[in-house]
Amino acid sequence: MDFKPHITKAITLMVVALLFLSFKASYWEFDKKYIVKIQKSIDELFGRNSYNFEEFKNFQEAFYTIKEADVVLGYFVVAKAPSKFHQFDYYIVFDAKTEILKIEVLNYRENYGAEICNKNWLKQFVRLPTENYAKYNRMVDGISGATLSANNLKQDVFRLSKLLKSHISAKR
Amino acid sequence: MKITITTLLFTVGNMNINACQNIFYETLANIKKELLLRLLIINLNKNKMKKRVLILMTVALGTSLMAQNSAEKIIAGNPGLHIGGYGQIDFNLNERDGTIHNNGKLDVHRLVTFLGYNFNEKASFVSELEFEHVSEVYVEQAFLDYKIKNNLSINAGLMLIPMGIQNLYHEPPTFNGVERTNVDKYIIPTTWREMGIGLSGRSIEHSISYQAMLVNGFNGYNDGGVFSGKSGLRSGRQKGAESYITYPDFAARVSYYGAPGLNLGFSSYLGDSESKAYDGLDLSDDAVVASADSTIIGIQMIGIDARYNKGALQLTGQYIIAELSNTDQYNGFTGKDLGSKLTGYYYEVGYNLMNGIIPSISSDSEELIAFARYENYNTHAEVEGIAINDAYNRTEMTFGLGFKVAQGAVFKADYQIKSNASSDEKKGQFNLGVGIWF
Numbered sequence: 001m002d003f004k005p006h007i008t009k010a011i012t013l014m015v016v017a018l019l020f021l022s023f024k025a026s027y028w029e030f031d032k033k034y035i036v037k038i039q040k041s042i043d044e045l046f047g048r049n050s051y052n053f054e055e056f057k058n059f060q061e062a063f064y065t066i067k068e069a070d071v072v073l074g075y076f077v078v079a080k081a082p083s084k085f086h087q088f089d090y091y092i093v094f095d096a097k098t099e100i101l102k103i104e105v106l107n108y109r110e111n112y113g114a115e116i117c118n119k120n121w122l123k124q125f126v127r128l129p130t131e132n133y134a135k136y137n138r139m140v141d142g143i144s145g146a147t148l149s150a151n152n153l154k155q156d157v158f159r160l161s162k163l164l165k166s167h168i169s170a171k172r
Numbered sequence: 173m174k175i176t177i178t179t180l181l182f183t184v185g186n187m188n189i190n191a192c193q194n195i196f197y198e199t200l201a202n203i204k205k206e207l208l209l210r211l212l213i214i215n216l217n218k219n220k221m222k223k224r225v226l227i228l229m230t231v232a233l234g235t236s237l238m239a240q241n242s243a244e245k246i247i248a249g250n251p252g253l254h255i256g257g258y259g260q261i262d263f264n265l266n267e268r269d270g271t272i273h274n275n276g277k278l279d280v281h282r283l284v285t286f287l288g289y290n291f292n293e294k295a296s297f298v299s300e301l302e303f304e305h306v307s308e309v310y311v312e313q314a315f316l317d318y319k320i321k322n323n324l325s326i327n328a329g330l331m332l333i334p335m336g337i338q339n340l341y342h343e344p345p346t347f348n349g350v351e352r353t354n355v356d357k358y359i360i361p362t363t364w365r366e367m368g369i370g371l372s373g374r375s376i377e378h379s380i381s382y383q384a385m386l387v388n389g390f391n392g393y394n395d396g397g398v399f400s401g402k403s404g405l406r407s408g409r410q411k412g413a414e415s416y417i418t419y420p421d422f423a424a425r426v427s428y429y430g431a432p433g434l435n436l437g438f439s440s441y442l443g444d445s446e447s448k449a450y451d452g453l454d455l456s457d458d459a460v461v462a463s464a465d466s467t468i469i470g471i472q473m474i475g476i477d478a479r480y481n482k483g484a485l486q487l488t489g490q491y492i493i494a495e496l497s498n499t500d501q502y503n504g505f506t507g508k509d510l511g512s513k514l515t516g517y518y519y520e521v522g523y524n525l526m527n528g529i530i531p532s533i534s535s536d537s538e539e540l541i542a543f544a545r546y547e548n549y550n551t552h553a554e555v556e557g558i559a560i561n562d563a564y565n566r567t568e569m570t571f572g573l574g575f576k577v578a579q580g581a582v583f584k585a586d587y588q589i590k591s592n593a594s595s596d597e598k599k600g601q602f603n604l605g606v607g608i609w610f
Contacts, residue, residue: 085254085288085296107322108376109293111383112340117376120432134536138527144479144486145337145427145435147346151537151579 081156083110113146130161256286258609267600324373330412334425344607355516361406379430392445393467397506439475466505470497484527500557513554518547539576565593580609
């Protein structure tokens, strides 16, 4: 039996895996503070610390599954939405039933509209029904002085929730 | 590879060293990648597995590129150029005065284009170019914003004075009524902008945003007095157009948004107006210095405002008070009738009828806001050495509707009842308007 092709194949796969991993590594290097914050939230929300993250493969948004052993605890997504001139970074943590558990703004760059970072205001999104924007968007109050950012965040949260829901149900 | 090296050589010949270095490293990285790929392919060729592995590689590279893209989506700064704008188009009709007819007015009141550019994560330029009444052109804002820290930036250029609500948030879909409130015209001379340098920051933890700046003051004397009893400080705005300065003024604003739905603002402005009488003045000549001193007005303005949003309900209120000093000498010297205290306030209740009361017509982001506002502005709240003119103590009641067909597009209609303390006469005004913001 000729082992050579298998060895070459194995090496090629390893190189490809390394390439892939090197990109994965850079993925997490965007801001160390982000990871710390997200992990802290997940620790608090799920009351555990032995979970790991698994990125959604070939997915258009940065979604991750939070897993403990083989049990899915929930999901989170890191995303960007526009304010007036800039964009802000935020994340959403979902439970295993894709209900929103927490939203936090990671970096708000605009001089106006930082009101959306208010934790109490963001609490309105917790367990918000997100299947129908038209029906439920008014359950989240607007903010005067942060009209644009508040609306953009609202829209983006509905969009991402929907995306996650359809992805999960498609997998089942 | 040939092409990349030629490009490299070409660029070396044409660009400065810094840019060249970057391109060099990039090209080097590309060459490395190319070499790696070629080596792999050659190696694979030998084993006659070219096709299969190539497919494998394409898939793998594809996925890693996709991974990179979605990471980039998070990391990458914002797109550089931003274009936006807002506009206010009005129809105003004063009611018939007994048998006296008044013509209506149709006006493209203001059309403003935003142009912003993000140079990188830290530096961005913001500008607003305004066409007022179609033919007058102004620059409303033009400043460079540089982030010193994540939550603190330094701004320099032509900036909005942080006083009250509408001077900062004046896009028509953000306020009720066709016209801006007159407190924000005669007491705060919106759009009030001057050249200056400042800090703007926020503490997300404490739910506070703040701005503080050193800015140029009003032009109070320009071969004659500029301020007046009727319109207060409004005519003195220099707007950054070949403006002159004697000493800078100070402006600051803090807003607190800790309670959900509530936004509280505290603004202050301290300083003296500028005067052309000081230019080329011999400071050793006491007589001319004394007369120049009579052309200066000391200004202390403070404001408090509150906005509250809960479901369909919107509440807005604002109180502004401006204490002016030296008005006795100023009026004596210039023959003007400037008051020594200016006050203004308004409170407003708005309710989105499309939130539960009546259904939307075609889209979920529609809003039909009914509102009522009571407003008083008095440019002669107090005077020095002159008589109070009650006609400057003005009251307005406004009732209206705003139909938001989209977040940034609104049709407006309202009716205003205007009166002043000099008589019992009440005048009605009907307004229709279009407001846009994108």
